[in-house]
Amino acid sequence: MRTKINIAVIGAGRIGRLHAEHLAYRIGGARLVAITDLRKEAAEECAANLGVPQAFQDHRRVLDDPEVQAVVICSSTDTHASLIADAAAAGKHIFCEKPIALDLAQIDSALDTVAAAGVKLQVGFNRRFDPNFRRIWALVREGTIGETHLLRIASRDPAPPPIDYIKVSGGIFLDMMIHDFDMARYLIDDEVRELYAVGGVRVDPKIGKAGDIDTAVVTLKFANGCFGTIDNSRQAVYGYDQRAEVFGAKGMVSTENNTPNRSRLSTSEGVREDLPLYFFMERYTESYLNEMNAFIECIIEEKDPPVTGQDARVPVVMGKAAGLSYEQNRPVTLSEIS
Amino acid sequence: MRTKINIAVIGAGRIGRLHAEHLAYRIGGARLVAITDLRKEAAEECAANLGVPQAFQDHRRVLDDPEVQAVVICSSTDTHASLIADAAAAGKHIFCEKPIALDLAQIDSALDTVAAAGVKLQVGFNRRFDPNFRRIWALVREGTIGETHLLRIASRDPAPPPIDYIKVSGGIFLDMMIHDFDMARYLIDDEVRELYAVGGVRVDPKIGKAGDIDTAVVTLKFANGCFGTIDNSRQAVYGYDQRAEVFGAKGMVSTENNTPNRSRLSTSEGVREDLPLYFFMERYTESYLNEMNAFIECIIEEKDPPVTGQDARVPVVMGKAAGLSYEQNRPVTLSEIS
């Protein structure tokens, strides 16, 4: 008989519902036993749809349940650090959506609790599990392209979020580019030592009025001597643009965007392919499933999680360094921050 | 509260298990209530894995159950026609894997029963639901490429089936090209009037000894004046090759194979992309899910199924015409067969 991990999802918003569906139906090693949400009806509706036996308003109900072995934290960002601490203290393994917090002291405190409790913590940098980026990573790791010299990441959203979200987002470097900071570390398999950020308001003046920028380019210097660039835009009118390229001593690997089909239409106007998949729910479906499978597998097989607490911390440091670099228009070393 | 159709799967082989998994977990409008298989352990194991309440050896158990509204027939081909008749007589809606039978009289008899019973019948030409081919179909239907002039289908398996299978398969035209005959009718949205088949043993002499060929090309004349070609090979060493192209008065649309990722690796050896997805379970995952969703939807919304009994019959006629054409090395009209 196959081992099944009893697991609960905390937070029944969009991403919580996605993870819940995967855990209910598509991940053989998991048994989804409860869903919680501060809005109890949300938890109940989600549980009913998926045939999950329990729904609670209070997450303590699952932390106090000795049958629950692991939790998936999908609540709002400001609750992540304390929920991690609570869950670790209760001896639960933890999958937490990124970021843990935007405050480094809070992150460190949460990670300390996890270490003390000896539970597993995996953070939701799902893009690492996308087949395109995973292919680059594998080719770099196995040495196919040799020592890495150059990295390029293009990461552009199809449309900006609401201005109210922008105001509380922490800014483009911590809200949007944080994913790319993680990707850069992942693909090069090395740490960044210094970075330099430029940017501006090119998409929507309202974003500027809200105190943020919507277009940014960051240059990275890695410890191993590789150089990288990341560009972000809050609005690519052709859809979600998610590409990366690594150039090394023995070759180069790059990825194209995923499209809904592989058709090519030739008319008197030109040869046309369909647009990239629109946004992260479409593009990264497979990666969300893969990351959760990996989490369950690391519990069952008692392995280290593939995305650690340290992996959660460093991109926050990089985001803060990028913010400082942008403000002062100078290169900033990561050691200035952490 | 959402309507759910109570459904049972008959046959727990590879394709039966696939449909069962989709019905159990991924199709909101269905409730999978039972699985049957002549090998009772197979039915029981599948039911246990998916949390399905009932498993039977005898398919009569589900036909006799008034709660069951629909069945999915995934048993061996020689049982399809009689199971359709039984299920129709029992008032169940029917999804049946292709082909219904290789004998036209059996097909006609089964279709008569379905018509008499007034139940819905959908046949498993799943490739119609593949996003690539669906895109071609849509562009043809909406007139984007104008009147159709030329069709090309390449359909090549990664490796031949076992020789024992070849012997009972009905031959390449009825076993393999039957999918492409359906695709041809689907993409051009018209009927073939005449065809001409050539072929030979190019892959494995054992296939020739078993009385079949492994490589074939068929030319089609459609009623609307379009011409088409289909080529089949039992072995494409680079994987499952499934492409189509339609050329018309206003343009041309073609599709590439699906790949596991969109990476491009440039080394001193060349620029390399990954091979196509290996075989139908990988390539057509999405189409299997889509076809079952469409079946459930046509029951709930009381619509006609998107793939009808007639759609099941015609490709068999075409396969027989192709066999005759190949034997006699002459063009054969479909009216000679049906």
Add this chain to the structure above:
Amino acid sequence: MRTKINIAVIGAGRIGRLHAEHLAYRIGGARLVAITDLRKEAAEECAANLGVPQAFQDHRRVLDDPEVQAVVICSSTDTHASLIADAAAAGKHIFCEKPIALDLAQIDSALDTVAAAGVKLQVGFNRRFDPNFRRIWALVREGTIGETHLLRIASRDPAPPPIDYIKVSGGIFLDMMIHDFDMARYLIDDEVRELYAVGGVRVDPKIGKAGDIDTAVVTLKFANGCFGTIDNSRQAVYGYDQRAEVFGAKGMVSTENNTPNRSRLSTSEGVREDLPLYFFMERYTESYLNEMNAFIECIIEEKDPPVTGQDARVPVVMGKAAGLSYEQNRPVTLSEIS
């Protein structure tokens, strides 16, 4: 000091001017010494533009000139056979545009004269020298794709020629598909034994009234067991469509159309590439230059021409076989014709 072949061009029409320009400027081993044309001003204008010393109305002037070592015949098709005979009798090496004639007896007579005179004859099947098709040929020849099983050629013009041209063209199989018959033999490096042709009027009813068809598909059986299809259309609205694909035991090679640039434009409408190069003067520029270089080289190095008289004859046989097959709607063996 580099050897230079003294050469004259007969016929200063579009293709004659193209060859003359190449011979005057871009082919190191040739010295273009004269141009002739029945319209003397055409010859003179061309000679003046290119700085060629002599221009004549009468091609005998170059055949009688002992300094002239080779001629390039670009006059109208009906003059090719007699010009070949005259040039051969005068001891000149001959490059002749295709076809030599549409009458096999005329071709054979011309080839006999060439053989008796011991001069070299190369026929203008320029597409063999296109880098795309040459790449396929090389991969087939070096065994990279193994024994050949399937061939597909798509060959579609951007727009039909004038109806007056259609009337005297010899029909689609001898006027247009003749290039593809040559390509088929070239790519598979083998002879066709039998073929089957279908076709119709899909582009313009005027073509039908002129006694021709504008859309055709031919199935080929090669002596080595390979099967092939060729499709032709007189009008691809997206431009000149010239693609081929060879599938074999060890792999498959295919080619895309050439485009004026490699840009990709992504907007909210889709991802767009530019159309293929419009027609043969743009697409096959390089192949025209390459074939003439090869001709000059075979004279200087006393080698056999890469496209022989037999290569000129067989496609005419195939064109006639295709015509017969189309008329009688049955497969025709080449031995019925030649």
Add this chain to the structure above:
Amino acid sequence: MRTKINIAVIGAGRIGRLHAEHLAYRIGGARLVAITDLRKEAAEECAANLGVPQAFQDHRRVLDDPEVQAVVICSSTDTHASLIADAAAAGKHIFCEKPIALDLAQIDSALDTVAAAGVKLQVGFNRRFDPNFRRIWALVREGTIGETHLLRIASRDPAPPPIDYIKVSGGIFLDMMIHDFDMARYLIDDEVRELYAVGGVRVDPKIGKAGDIDTAVVTLKFANGCFGTIDNSRQAVYGYDQRAEVFGAKGMVSTENNTPNRSRLSTSEGVREDLPLYFFMERYTESYLNEMNAFIECIIEEKDPPVTGQDARVPVVMGKAAGLSYEQNRPVTLSEIS
């Protein structure tokens, strides 16, 4: 009768011979009347090969010849500025290979002479005439992609030059990236205000010992608010990598590398395309021809040259700014240099 410009080429090295061949044969508006080179045999051999009437050791011979209307300066870089001054003083129109000089005072002095003489000066930034980059430029200019937000240029040589060349090259920013600085200004159609350079020795330690770096990334801030990155490597093992991408408010346009053919080979190993054209002589053949045609046209039609003296000056300023930025690891404004 067509106007022809009498022109002379100064310097019969690799690039001089290329321009001479184009002027002799492929540019209708030019008559190549003389070639000069300090090595007289080089001039004579080139003239003999191309049928050019005069060859000289001393460039004064062509400057003193009143029949000569224009000169093409292809001698070594250190002679460019004085040759421009001499030619301008002699009233000749001037095409000069880039760069004019690495010293800004020398450039300014040369440009002053040109202005005073009222002759035309075009500088050899040939890549602007490449069909790929020209396509991007046109789409930006016509507003198809809207206001520009982001620019990415990848520019990587297939192999480093000899170390002896590296030592006198002026360094990667002035020798190699200078082309990309020009390209950046061209594609965005705007000026850079500030840049930031990083780089290192990743390819060959000998380059480091020679006082240069071989890998570099520069971030650009344009006056119009666009941001750009350029990356350079002295060694891309897969060949000459020359791509650009511009992202704007209404879309994105990018270009792929040119390849010798458009074949795709599918075997059990993967799907393979051929490598990019190896180096600038292959990749930019067409652009060299186009730029010279443009120069001749601007003389005949009395238009302004498409690449001006200012276009020659600014990339040198940018190269110096990049060098300073790299040395001091800080952003540098162009106004600090010029």
